[in-house]
Amino acid sequence: MRPPCEGYSILIEATAGCSHNKCTFCSAYKETCFRIAPMEQIRQDIVEAGQFATFMQTPRYLDATTNYVLSSAGTKHNERVFLLSGDAFAMSFKDLKQIALWIHEYIPSTKVITAFTTVNGIRRKTLEELKELAALGYNDLYVGTETGSPDILAWIKKGHTLQDALEQLHRLENTSIRYSVQYITGLAGSGNGVKNAVESAEFFNQIHPYMIGSSSLTIFPDTELGNAFAHGTFTEASELERIEEMRVLIDHIKINTFFSSQHISSIIPVVGLLPNDKERLLSNLDRVIAELKSMKMMPKYERNIV
Numbered sequence: 001m002r003p004p005c006e007g008y009s010i011l012i013e014a015t016a017g018c019s020h021n022k023c024t025f026c027s028a029y030k031e032t033c034f035r036i037a038p039m040e041q042i043r044q045d046i047v048e049a050g051q052f053a054t055f056m057q058t059p060r061y062l063d064a065t066t067n068y069v070l071s072s073a074g075t076k077h078n079e080r081v082f083l084l085s086g087d088a089f090a091m092s093f094k095d096l097k098q099i100a101l102w103i104h105e106y107i108p109s110t111k112v113i114t115a116f117t118t119v120n121g122i123r124r125k126t127l128e129e130l131k132e133l134a135a136l137g138y139n140d141l142y143v144g145t146e147t148g149s150p151d152i153l154a155w156i157k158k159g160h161t162l163q164d165a166l167e168q169l170h171r172l173e174n175t176s177i178r179y180s181v182q183y184i185t186g187l188a189g190s191g192n193g194v195k196n197a198v199e200s201a202e203f204f205n206q207i208h209p210y211m212i213g214s215s216s217l218t219i220f221p222d223t224e225l226g227n228a229f230a231h232g233t234f235t236e237a238s239e240l241e242r243i244e245e246m247r248v249l250i251d252h253i254k255i256n257t258f259f260s261s262q263h264i265s266s267i268i269p270v271v272g273l274l275p276n277d278k279e280r281l282l283s284n285l286d287r288v289i290a291e292l293k294s295m296k297m298m299p300k301y302e303r304n305i306v
Helices: 037-053 064-073 094-107 119-123 128-137 152-156 162-173 191-203 224-231 239-252 278-294
Strands: 010-012 078-084 112-117 141-146 178-187 211-216 257-261 270-274
Touching: 010 037, 010 119, 037 224, 064 178, 064 257, 094 112, 094 128, 112 119, 119 128, 119 141, 119 162, 128 162, 141 278, 162 191, 178 191, 178 239, 211 239, 224 257, 239 278, 270 278
Parallel strands: 010 078, 078 112, 112 141, 141 178, 178 211, 211 257
Antiparallel strands: 257 270
8 A cells, every 4th residue: 555646656565554453444454464574575676676766657647746745855756665555664763774775775766765654653763763764765754643633533543642643743853754644534423524623723733744635534344433334323424524624624724734635535636735725725615515515415425445
């Protein structure tokens, strides 16, 4: 698994699964035990990738989010290495350092090494280790925050508190490692989205992510949340509620950041720099909200994510 905007990056399988794997909404790794790939296998994959890196063709088209990620980092598509899978930054400092040394030896054009991480994956490394990893090229980490509401964090069993997230992201900010955070509309359920958006914006306003990525909740039947939905203890938010939630979130964000809702789960793409593009984004969302409210039957977006 990798972020959409890393679709043209060099992919190296460093781990499989997720070290936490307890989130109530996620089914991605329910059948996968977290494991770290053998280091020799990782080295061989890096060597092989290095033989093809210079022949990677320049993409004919880049979506707005990918273009921003690449341009703001000063990188081309083949100058980035993404470590798979859902939580590669959970690896030890020693292993991450060795992987970086191999990458720079066999793929010398690499400028950025990136990965998904949890808040706890950051916590397990000292500030000195984080700074050394930054010097080795680790950057643009994808932090799975999902929400800034303490109640929703507890409900989804994310494995960290709001204070934990603030402390660890501030530690990242004391290095040169950029990071993005994630928000999921609909996660709080019907009737609770506005509160979740307001509380999450308050959280985001206390940190400095270079990007906020937004997706929309998909209910998987083989999850704790899916079971709650099946038994009527969780009510799914409508498409209108999700759009209204996103509008409230954007309206309450005060920091300078890039907002992107181009995920396949989102009913409409919403992309722009904040605060520069805020009025445009809000105006576009107001138009969509008005259109949805005028419909006799509320549409249901079929996400069909696997």
